[in-house]
Amino acid sequence: MYGYVRPERGELRVREYERFRGVYCGLCHTLAARYGPALRFAVNYDFTFLAMLLAGPDEPEPCARRCPYRPTRKTVCPGPSPAMDAAADYTVVLAYWKLRDGAADGRFFPALGSRLLAAAIGPAYRKAASRRPAFARETERSLAALAALEREKCASLDAAADTFARILAAAAESAGNGPRPEAGDSAGDPPRVRAVRELLYHLGRVVYVLDAADDLASDTAADAYNPLRYRFDTEDGRLSPEDEAGLRVTLSHSHNSIISAFQLLDGTPYTAILENIIYLGLPAAAQAVFSGTWRAGRRPGREERSRL
C-alpha cells in the first residue's frame, strides 16, 4: 500500500526479523487461502503491522509453507489466527477501494487498468465486505469523503488526513473479541479497542501526511490534488523550511499519540517488533521522505510489488 510502516531492519534482532518475515509471509498465505492466489499481490508492510498489532497474547503454532515466489525453500510463518484473518480481510477491502479510486482517475490507461483489476477482485471484495461490514462501510464512506475534499481543493490537512485515519481506526474493532455487530458510540469499548483505535487513527494520519509530503512534487507537476499544496500555498512543489518544520511538529504530535496509546497495550509475542516499527521505523520513514531519499531508496522487486 504505502510501506511507511516498517521496521528499522538494522535495529531488529535476527529472531525478530525472522518473525516479522514470518508474519508477512503468513499474511500472504492467508490472503491466498481466503481469497485465492491472485490476491497475494495485495500483501504489504502496513497490514503486516496491523496483523501483529491485532494479535493476541499467544502466538499460534508456527507452520512451514512454500512460497510461490521462492519455491526452493519453505518459510516458517505463524499458523492461522483471528488477527491474521482480520488483517487479510481488511487488506482486500482497502485494495479494492484503492483500485476503484484509481479507476476514477482522469487519465485513460491507468484508470482502465485499475477498473479491470477492481472488477477482477470484485468477488473477493464482496466476500471480505460480508465478513467485515463495518470496516467496508467506513472505507467506502471515508474515500467518498476524501474524493469530495479533493474536488473542493480542501486546504485543511487534518480534514483530508482524517478520512484515511478513520479507515485504519475502523480496523480496531478486531482488537476485541471478534467484530462487534454495529459500530456505534465508541465510549463503551473495552480499553484495548480504545487504545488500538487511537493508535491506528494517528498511524493513518501519519501515513497520509507522509504520503502527501512524498507526492507533493509530482502532484504539483501533474496539477493533482494534494492537501499540502493548499495548506502551505506551495508554488514549486517544495515546502519552505518553516513549513516543513511545522509539518514535522504536527507529525510529532501524532507520533507521540501513537506511542502513548501503544504503551497502554499489554505485551504480545510481537511487542519488540512493534516497538521497533513505532519508535524507530516511523521516524526513519519520515526522515527519508523529508530528505527526499524515500523514493530513491525504494528497492524494486518485492517491495514494489507490495505497493497497491
Place this chain on the structure above:
Amino acid sequence: MNDPYSVLGVSPSASDDEVKKAYRELARKYHPDNYHDNPLADLASEKMKEINEAYDSITKSREGGGYGGQSYGGGQSYGGGQSYGGAYGGGAYQSQSQSRQQGYTGPRGGGANATYAMIRNHINMNNLSQAEAMLNTIPTHDAEWHYLMGSVYWRRGWMDEAARCFRTAATMEPGNIEYRNAVQYMNRGGQAYRPSGMNTGSMTNADICTICQTIYCADCCCEMMGGDLIRCC
C-alpha cells in the same frame, strides 16, 4: 488485585533498588504529562493507580518483613506528595499539570461567559460534537472562541488545525497565559515516554538551539508562576 510484582514486571526476589527502579520507569511511562488532554488519559491514570498500589503494597510488605532499613514511605509513590517535578524538567510540565487540573472550567481569559463555561464543560466530558455545535452558534469569534475550537480539534486528533486556532487565540490576546501555554505545547510536538535505546527516533529536527529555547521558555514560564528553573537567569 494482580500480583504486585508482576504489575511492576520484577521478580519477587528483586532487590529494593530494582523494585524502585522498575516503579520509577513505569511511573515515567504513565505520567499524566504523557497523556496531556489525551482521550486515553483515563486508561493511563488507571495504570498509574495500579502501579502505585503495587509499589505501596510491596514496600509495606517488605517493611513488615524486616526490609525496613530504607524506609519507603507511602508518600514515595507518584502523586503521594513527593514531587516528581524535577526529573521531568520542572516548571514547564508542572504548570501544565496545574492547568490541566483546573480543567476547562475556570473562568479565565477575561471574556468568559456562561456559554463558554458550558462549552468547556462539554470538552472536558469529551462531548466534542456538542461543543463544536455550540461554538458554531456563536457569531463573534474572540480569542477564547479560537482557543476552545482549538481544544475541540486537539481532542479529535486534528493537531494542525488545533495549532492554528491556539496561535490565533494567542495573537488576539497576547497576555493570556493559558493560550500561550497551549501554543508552546503545540510547538513542542507533544511528548511521550520512550524506553531507553528507543529514544533516537523523533519526527522533529531538535537541534541544540531548539533545546535551549525550550529550556529558556520553561524558565520564563516558571518565573512567571513564581518559581525558578535555572537559578542564574
